[in-house]
Amino acid sequence: MQPTTQGRVRKQARLLGEARRSKILDWLQEEGSARVRVLAEAFGVSEVTMRQDLEKLEADGHIVREHGGAFLKSVTQQVRSMALQHLENMEAKQRIGRAAAKLTGDGETIILDSGSTTTELAANLLGKRDMTVITNALNIALMLGAEPGFEVHMTGGHFKAPTLSLSGERSADYFKGLFAQKLFLATAALDLEAGLTYPALSDIPVKRAMIDAAQKVILVADSSKIGARSFTSLGNLELVHVLVTDEGIRDEDRAAIEAIGVEVVIA
Template sequence: MIVSENIGVKVNEKPGNLRAEPVAGLLSEPRRRRILDWIQEEGSARVRELALAFQVSEATIRQDLERLEQDGQITREHGGAFLNSLPAQVGTMTLHHQDNMEQKRRIGALAAGLVKDGETIILDAGTTTTEIALRLTGRRNLTVITNALNIAVILGAVPGNAVHMPGGQFKAPTLSLSGDSSVEYFRNIFAAKLFLATAGVALDAGLTYPSFADLQLKEAMIKAASHVYLVADSTKINKSSFTRLGSLDVIHSFITDAGIGATDADAFRKRGIELLIAG
């Protein structure tokens, strides 16, 4: 059973969280990579919001978007740009980030093994959390709360499962729902476990993401769960994205792959984080 509530609200406010690192003075190439990350996360972006976020002129952003369009990644439109792959992604229910899939499958298998029949869990949107969902189809009587449409379809098709979704604004690249309506929904939820995705995880920067849109939603998910499992492949370790959710203190366990270095592994454990390595 899939339950969707409050569909149609289209509000995304920028929370007051700190950026992972300063953006003023970024060179052109790093700034373009960040802009592309943003558009791959959101599906589109406006010139004005990018100029404000990256602290450069609108003319500079237009030049950046022109270059990204020449590279075949995006298509410019009046006042902004959108991701070229969106129609195909949505049509096939495919997520954008398909790199390191073998590691993500192993992480998914380990994480799914932590879920018991009859539990209530939250699954964040993302490729790694989708791998968890694919391995939970043999569980019985799960209550799953997710903002991801593809995960809702995977687990909602299993008889006996109850799958609940918030309302909100549809984000095509992540096949997910976001916005204030989604945030409010999770503020009224309690779950035993949350499996949380991230774009980057570092001891100093904490958890970081490509844009502002989902920060409040992820904060609400964290507060709704008794135990927070961060799921991320080792390529995301010591990587910082554009916006900062918070320090590593918000997570209890970190599930990653064998690519994590010994020094990093020790550092996470010293922070009091349970480290689970999918071999």
């Protein structure tokens, strides 16, 4: 093998490692912590390779390793301050929250997924009357739970610190036998081929159960998520009836999404 070929192989391996570590960090920013064994299995690498990845992420200041796993460095302070992990593109998310809130009416039963955009939506529900809200988001429950005109129900399940939410099979089981007029669903990324994708596995059964319990599914996602892909798929875009996004969406993406029968609302 020539040196130039060796260099290309090393560069490719480095890029593959960087891409994997980026997705590992996305996972930890979603879950808060994870075991080496679970991460190695999910990413299809050896535990030795996963430990090396975690060592690099720790050296870069993102995480703290512990025996057999790792946790997000900022998670303790974040939970104490009741802050969410993903706070980028907040101006667009605020506009989306206002537009999505206009799609609700007094007396409705709605499901609110966890996330920064759905939190903005919840803030714009104040003043509604006789509304029942079902959510897996602790911060949303605290925001609306004491407000006149709201009856708030929370799922059970495993607490995920970065998203201040409850997740896993027990959270999913809560939705069995429930009916809601509308679900306001969050996503990490959406793509016409990959569909709705998320950084980790634990939310997938919860989101599927939410979809099954709702008559209408309204996806709230800023335009930076369109055309992107995350780690694991929930399903294709046909699961969604309405997409509420911002004006940053490309014309060709909007046309393609509308072509499969999804209404697009621009905030």
